[in-house]
Each structure stands twice: as C-alpha cells, then as structure tokens.
Amino acid sequence: MNPLMTLGLAFSSIIERPLRSILTSLGIIIGVAAVYAMLALGDGAKKKVEESLNSVSARTINVFPDWGRRRTSQSKPRMPFKESDVDEVRNIPGVMAASGELERGVTIANEIGDLSGRLYGVGPDYLLTEDATLILGENITYSDIENSAPVAMISQSIMERLFNNQDPRGETIKVNNVAFTVKGVFKVPTNNWSGSDLDVWAPISIARERIVGGDRFVQNHVRSLKAVGELGADLQLIEREMNVILQRSRGLKSDTPPDYRLVSWRAGREQAAEQTKAISFLLAVMGAISLLVGGVGVMNIMLVSVTERTREIGLRMALGAKKNNIMGQFLTEALLLCIISGIVGLGVGYYMSKLAMDTMDLDLVFSPQVALISFGASLVIGVVFGFLPARRAARLNPIEALRHE
Incomplete structure (x- = not known):
C-alpha cells in the first residue's frame, strides 16, 4: 500500500472519532509537557549550580586565626598574619588574587550626617576577592599603601546616604574622626556573605596606623587573608600550598595542629550540585511516568479500535490487503496520534514553564536537546504502545473478522 494512502487512512480514522482522539491524546500531551518542563527545570538548576561553582565566592579560600587551638609552646604569643604571608600566597600558581584584611567598627561622618559602619584595611586585590564592582573612581593602589595615603573607597549605600547619591570623589569623610579623601565607590554583590551595607575600604597601612592599631608581636600584621583561584584552578592544591606557607x-x-582555619565554600556547593543532579533525575523520572501512563492510554484505545473495526479489517483482507498493510495502518495511526500530541505537549509545556518562571521565579533552560528528548519520547511511545494493537489487527482471521458483529 502507498505510504501516503496509509497516512491518509490513519488521519481519517483519527478525525472520525474526535472526542476519543482528544481524550487519548490528553495522556500524551500531559506526559510530554511534564517531561519538557521537568527537563527544562533540571537543566536550569544544573546551570545555576555550575555558575555558582564558577563564581568568585566559590573559588575563594579564607584564612582566619583559630586562637582556640593550643600551640605546642604556650610561651609563643597569639600571632596574627603578616603582609608577607599575603605576598607569598599571591604568588602561588593558580591564584588570581590575594589580599590581607584589617577590620573595625567605626563611625563614618561628613557635613550631612553620620553612620555606623565598618572600616576595612585592604590591598588592591580586595576588589577582586570580594567580586565587587567599581562604580566610580579608582581602586586602592600599592602606592597608596606605601605612602599611607589617607584615601578611601566607600560603598554605594554610603554614597546614597551621605552624598545624596552624588559623585563623592574628592570629598572628605571622617572615620572615627580621621579624615579620608574619597577616591572611589564600589558595590558588593548581595550574595557576598562578607560584604556589608556600609563599608569603607582604606589602604591597609593607614588603617593599621590610624584606626585599628598595630600589634606588638608582628609588624605589618593582618587580621585575616583570602585568596581567589583562577577558573579551573585546583583549589585543594592551592590550600596545601597555603598551609605550607603559613x-x-x-x-x-x-x-603541630595549626592555629588558623582555612575556610572554603566550594565543598558545600559541590554537595549541592550532587543533590541538584539527583533532584533533576527524579523530576525526569516523574515526567517519564506521566508519559508512560499516556502510552498505556493510547494502547487501550487502539485495542478498542481494533475490536470495533474487526469487520473493516476482515473486508480489507478479503480484498487483498496483506498483514503488513493492516499492521502499518494501525501503527501509523498510533504514531500520528502521538506526533500530534507531542507537538501540542511541547507547546503546553513551554507556556506552562514560562508561566512558572514569571510567577515562581524559577530558572529554566529551554534547549533544542530538551525539546528533542521530549518529542522523541512521544514517538517511542507511539511505536511501542501502538505495536501490540497493530499486530493483533494484522493477525485477525479474515473469515472470522467478516463474521464479527
């Protein structure tokens, strides 16, 4: 039989029973829509986790003193870190940026008013280690540190509240009554746990001399330090090198147990990535189950159709139709039903997913691969669940079929 004739017969059989065809298609439509939406949601979660793992915060290794741990000799004082430690860490292969840090709660004031915030004594790399954006002006330089220049960078919130959101460059602020000239404005990402709303960054040298104070045991001390690895760098290797240096x-x-702590958030984020993969797999399985239920519905309806059309099948066989022709017609009918349902299901899944993105703030990724997998699943359902009814129709005895009431 001509393939076009087979396709025409299958299509006419579908449209002759519109209500039954629609009800049969619903299972496939819901299944394809579910698979499409679940895979898009899983890919979106995967992409978000990958972005998180590549973020600056995930590649940052923080070093804090751990004075709760006893040193081997109690005669040794509790030692802060040194700027030379920061310099050595910065030179470790794979390290993109490293900076020391001094910190103190301060009062920040100008002619407009005063605020309670925090002063950070930092180096030039601090902008990178905080993943901050320079909005206006210039970053702190090594020259500022060498000369103990009384300059500062302020957060965007300070600019808004003490300068009415006007350009503050060249203006003076007082930090605990010490005058600093504003040279830049920065903004720290909202997901950066170490960033606060009202921060002032100053060269670490003048912060030590005028605000924080020195240390009688360590010259050029820093309270803590942090290093950021390059994309793709081996963070475990960097941590080992940092341990050797410290x-x-x-x-x-x-x-000897160290009197410091190395803290990295990457391990937690990698664990979250594994959990996300598991959730994505479960979502895909749920969608596949929905599609499987739809396939069972197709098979049941096709079996009913074979029973109802037994006399028609017998007549066609009596007129010379071969088993392959009969089987091809019913298989084509099931496949066509699933193709139409698959296309509609993709549309339903896409618009339902877009609605979920807008109302629930979900991250979804719609890729051609996701659409092909969802649509391909509907074709497989058509072939697999259409085969049994088609084979049953092809195996009917023509004489018995003609006698069927």
Missing part, C-alpha cells in the same frame, strides 16, 4: 611563617612543625 606553617613555615608561623614556626609550626608539620605534626
């Missing part, structure tokens, strides 16, 4: 600098033996 243990040597602090006079610790290899078997």
Whole structure:
C-alpha cells in the first residue's frame, strides 16, 4: 500500500472519532509537557549550580586565626598574619588574587550626617576577592599603601546616604574622626556573605596606623587573608600550598595542629550540585511516568479500535490487503496520534514553564536537546504502545473478522 494512502487512512480514522482522539491524546500531551518542563527545570538548576561553582565566592579560600587551638609552646604569643604571608600566597600558581584584611567598627561622618559602619584595611586585590564592582573612581593602589595615603573607597549605600547619591570623589569623610579623601565607590554583590551595607575600604597601612592599631608581636600584621583561584584552578592544591606557607611563617612543625582555619565554600556547593543532579533525575523520572501512563492510554484505545473495526479489517483482507498493510495502518495511526500530541505537549509545556518562571521565579533552560528528548519520547511511545494493537489487527482471521458483529 502507498505510504501516503496509509497516512491518509490513519488521519481519517483519527478525525472520525474526535472526542476519543482528544481524550487519548490528553495522556500524551500531559506526559510530554511534564517531561519538557521537568527537563527544562533540571537543566536550569544544573546551570545555576555550575555558575555558582564558577563564581568568585566559590573559588575563594579564607584564612582566619583559630586562637582556640593550643600551640605546642604556650610561651609563643597569639600571632596574627603578616603582609608577607599575603605576598607569598599571591604568588602561588593558580591564584588570581590575594589580599590581607584589617577590620573595625567605626563611625563614618561628613557635613550631612553620620553612620555606623565598618572600616576595612585592604590591598588592591580586595576588589577582586570580594567580586565587587567599581562604580566610580579608582581602586586602592600599592602606592597608596606605601605612602599611607589617607584615601578611601566607600560603598554605594554610603554614597546614597551621605552624598545624596552624588559623585563623592574628592570629598572628605571622617572615620572615627580621621579624615579620608574619597577616591572611589564600589558595590558588593548581595550574595557576598562578607560584604556589608556600609563599608569603607582604606589602604591597609593607614588603617593599621590610624584606626585599628598595630600589634606588638608582628609588624605589618593582618587580621585575616583570602585568596581567589583562577577558573579551573585546583583549589585543594592551592590550600596545601597555603598551609605550607603559613606553617613555615608561623614556626609550626608539620605534626603541630595549626592555629588558623582555612575556610572554603566550594565543598558545600559541590554537595549541592550532587543533590541538584539527583533532584533533576527524579523530576525526569516523574515526567517519564506521566508519559508512560499516556502510552498505556493510547494502547487501550487502539485495542478498542481494533475490536470495533474487526469487520473493516476482515473486508480489507478479503480484498487483498496483506498483514503488513493492516499492521502499518494501525501503527501509523498510533504514531500520528502521538506526533500530534507531542507537538501540542511541547507547546503546553513551554507556556506552562514560562508561566512558572514569571510567577515562581524559577530558572529554566529551554534547549533544542530538551525539546528533542521530549518529542522523541512521544514517538517511542507511539511505536511501542501502538505495536501490540497493530499486530493483533494484522493477525485477525479474515473469515472470522467478516463474521464479527
């Protein structure tokens, strides 16, 4: 039989029973829509986790003193870190940026008013380690640190509240009554846990001399330090190198518990990535189950159709139709029904997903691969669940079929 004739017969059989065809298609439509939406949601979650793992915060290693741990010799004082530690860490292969930090709560004031905030004594790399954006002006330089220049960078919130959101460059602020000239404005991402709303960044040297104070045991001390690895860098290797540097600098033996802590958030985010993969798999399985239920519906309706059209099948066989022709017609009918349902299901899944994105703030990724997988699943359902009714129709005895009432 001509393939076009087979397709025409299958299409006419579908439209002759519109209500039954629509009800049969609903299972496939819902299944394809569910698979499409679930896969898009899973890909969206995967993309978000990958972006998170590549973010600056995920590649940051923070080092804090851990004075709760006892040193081998109690005669040794509690030592802060040194600027030379920061310089050595910065030179580790794979490190993109490193900076020391001093911190103190302060009062920030000008002619308009005063605020309670925090002063950070930092180096030039601090802008990178905080993943901050320079909105106006210039970053702190090594020259500022060498000369203990009384300059500062302020957060966007301070600019808004003390300068009425006007350009503050060249203006003076007082931090604990110490005058600083504003040279830049920065903005820290809202997801940066270490960033606060009202921050002032100053060269670490003048912060130490005028605001925070020195340390009688360590010259050029820093309270903590942080390093950011390059994209693709081995963070575990960087951590090992940092341990070697700090243990040597602090006079610790290899078997001595360190009096500092290395903190990285990457392990937690990698664990979240694994959980996301598991959730994405479960979502895909749920969609596949919906599609499977729809396929069972197609098979049931096709079996009913074979029963109802037994005399028609017998007549066609008596007129010379072969088993392959009969089987091809019913298989084509099931496949055509699933193709139409698959196309409609993709549309329903897309618009329902877009609605979920707008109302529930979900991240979804609509890719050609997701659409092909969803649509391909409907074709497989058509072939698999259409085969049994088609084979049953092809195996009917023509004489018995003609006698069927």
